[in-house]
Amino acid sequence: MLxxxxxxxxxxxxxxxIGIQNExxxxxxxxxxxxxxxxxxxxxxxxxxxxxxxxxxxxKQSFSGGGNTGESPWxxxxxxxxxxxxxxxxxxxxxxxxxxxxKLGKSLYDRVDGLEKKQLELALKHxxxxxxxxxxxxxxxxxxxxx
Numbered sequence: 001m002l003x004x005x006x007x008x009x010x011x012x013x014x015x016x017x018i019g020i021q022n023e024x025x026x027x028x029x030x031x032x033x034x035x036x037x038x039x040x041x042x043x044x045x046x047x048x049x050x051x052x053x054x055x056x057x058x059x060k061q062s063f064s065g066g067g068n069t070g071e072s073p074w075x076x077x078x079x080x081x082x083x084x085x086x087x088x089x090x091x092x093x094x095x096x097x098x099x100x101x102x103k104l105g106k107s108l109y110d111r112v113d114g115l116e117k118k119q120l121e122l123a124l125k126h127x128x129x130x131x132x133x134x135x136x137x138x139x140x141x142x143x144x145x146x147x
Contacts, residue, residue, distance in 0.1 A: 116139075116143060117143045117144075120136050121140070123136055124137065
């Protein structure tokens with residue numbers, strides 16, 4: 001019998017909580033979505049933007065929930081700075097290296113076969129007009145002998 005009473009109290013509590021949330025939601029929606037009761041005089045004519053409430057609405061009101069929230073708290077920059085510092089210290093100092101870090105340390109030429117040779121051939125073709133290409137030719141010879 002005690003379990004049934006507890007269950008009934010729980011159901012009553014949940015229903016009242018949902019009712020309160022619905023009431024709060026309705027209040028918020030009424031303030032955000034209140035519509036004017038006057039109808040446009042001629043439905044075939046375009047609406048004037050400058051005379052509507054949309055002309056007075058700013059983007060800040062959209063992002064802040066419609067009200068003027070005022071200034072941010074005085075301690076906000078300190079909290080953000082401390083959070084960013086903590087993340088950077090963890091990521092750069094305290095965190096152990098793993099296999100992803102090893103893979104990120106490799107050159108792109110080590111990952112893709114033939115990329116360096118193709119890149120040097122394109123650079124040689126581009127720089128053939130009066131630019132010194134001795135270093136490029138030397139590296140191409142090294143790659144040709146290695147492969």
